[in-house]
Amino acid sequence: MGWLTRTPTRVLGEAAPRALGRVAQVILLATLLVTSLTLLAAPVSASSGFGALTADAVYGRQMTFRVTLGSTPERLELLLRFGGDDNTFVAPVRPAGGAATYVWDAAQQYVTPNTRITYRWRATSAGIVSLSPEGTLVYADNRPGLDWHSTQLGEATVHWYGGAEAQAREFGALAASGARSAEGLLGHDLAGPVDIFVYDSRADFFGALGPGAREWTGAATFPNIRTIFMWLGGGPPSYLRTAVVHEVTHVVFYDATNNPYHDPARWLNEGLARWSERQSADQERRIVASETSQGLFSFEALTGQFPIGERGSSLSYAEGATMVDMIARQYGRGAIARIATAYRTGATDEEALRAGTGRAAADLYAAYFGQYGTAVPKPISPEPLLPAAAGGRGSTNAQPPAPTASPSPTAPRPVADPISWALLLAVGMGGAALVSGALWLRRRAGRRGAP
Ligand SMILES: [Zn+2]
Missing domain, CATH: 1.10.390.10 (Neutral Protease Domain 2)
Structure with missing residues (x-):
């Protein structure tokens, strides 16, 4: 049985992965915001659809999250939270054969070892949102030879x-x-x-x-x-x-x-x-x-x-x-x-x-x-940039490029x-x-x- 919990109202992009590219972050964030805004209006109901949740990880390679499903929802997502971060990473997952699996590619998206990851599944059918119980995975450094x-x-x-x-x-x-x-x-x-x-x-x-x-x-x-x-x-x-x-x-x-x-x-x-x-x-x-x-x-x-x-x-x-x-x-x-x-x-x-x-x-x-x-100590003023370096247009009136307003989440440093x-x-x-x-x-x- 799922928990009767409201859809999270604060859904932002990835929290822990520091290797995710800026473009990927923006695309991901846009997708997630649309998804979450759609769901904010949806009623939340009990779910009888979630079976066993499991998660395991091979350090530096992947984290794998699995769930069994009593029925196939219209939409299924995995919600991940990393360590003490308030942000939630939302991954759409396609169910298959009464189950669903999500694999986080840890070789591409670094996660610090010993990060505690809490996860739950979110299913949506006919406008009804249901959440699975919460599971926890500690992303341990289990590389071969490290007998901790x-x-x-x-x-x-x-x-x-x-x-x-x-x-x-x-x-x-x-x-x-x-x-x-x-x-x-x-x-x-x-x-x-x-x-x-x-x-x-x-x-x-x-x-x-x-x-x-x-x-x-x-x-x-x-x-x-x-x-x-x-x-x-x-x-x-x-x-x-x-x-x-x-x-x-x-x-x-x-x-x-x-x-x-x-x-x-x-x-x-x-x-x-x-x-x-x-x-x-x-x-x-x-x-x-x-x-x-x-x-x-x-x-x-x-x-x-x-x-x-x-x-x-x-x-x-x-x-x-x-x-x-x-x-x-x-x-x-x-x-x-x-x-x-x-x-x-x-x-x-x-x-x-x-x-x-x-x-x-x-x-x-x-x-x-x-x-x-x-x-x-007094501040040191920077040397003025040459026009060509500032705008590349050979004009002293060239405007500097406007900063890109990209909502990039803060990775833990x-x-x-x-x-x-x-x-x-x-x-x-x-x-x-x-x-x-x-x-x-x-x-x-x-x-x-x-x-
Ligand atoms: Zn120090």
Whole structure:
């Protein structure tokens, strides 16, 4: 028997697949909106038509959803929701022989492993809409050779394969204590448990992160599915121990600031995570001081993605951590929790900083750069485009092309952090650290037979 539930009123395009092309998204969305608008007016009734629901998946290849049907409806659709996303993906399915099957091509449309997918079938006949019960599929990374084991430590469940049990258990314990510290700092508890997957090889790790991952990624967090991916090759053990605390702080930060309007400033997210590694920013203060002569970054320039490149990346993390440290020292740790609370209720970056410190963001920025004896960085104006480049028409009056108003759904993005050697090179630490890091990498490469 189906549930007596109204047709969902909010039906948007794909939620999790990041590889779906823009054109495909628009076509899909248009189809779905027409479908949903048609159905909004339809009455909803009980269904006696749904039999057993099943779903299974082969990671990186496909997800398969099946249902048996007592009768053949005029229209049948599969409704999918990915992780914590509110959007619903609607796929028309043609029944055959008293059953229906829908196959999601996961080789073409990447889905992050450990995503929990809820699904239900929707049948329409003679204007009557009926919904099946809801099923759940966890899209596990079940690639051959990954014989996963797991254990729970506090709010953290750590998963490992091969011979990584000791390291994984240590990560789990560190994540559990790191989460407690971050909860205290941010004044907000985790909204649910966190999963940590520990990958041994680079190929396995990047196979989990999917096609969009930057090649320098050493650890990544998908806060929306409360999942952290660690790579044992991301750095020496000391780095990995701090990295897992860093990553779990991202999940607590996500919960503490979650709102339907916007992501908090990136420098604050990364700065808090970096600061939490050692509960200080002493190392980062030295980095900022050493880079002052070459020019620091404005905080307004660090609200979205960080610059790519060693100096840009290193300095961005360092400025974030030192700003967090300055706020915590001058306004008390409670200021961090007040900032998070403000974000959670929809504040802008400026409003959140004022709620936390009582001071305008511009004043905070000025005080920050004043510590390093520099003025607040000024925006750099772009060079004007040549007429030919702007419009290709050789006319100075050429209008720039209007933006395409395409309702592209937001795919979940990970918070990705660089591997440790890139940081070591970037911050110019002592030769001993570099040598030991290089030796460690070489030893590891020899052991794994991989770069
Ligand atoms: Zn991070």
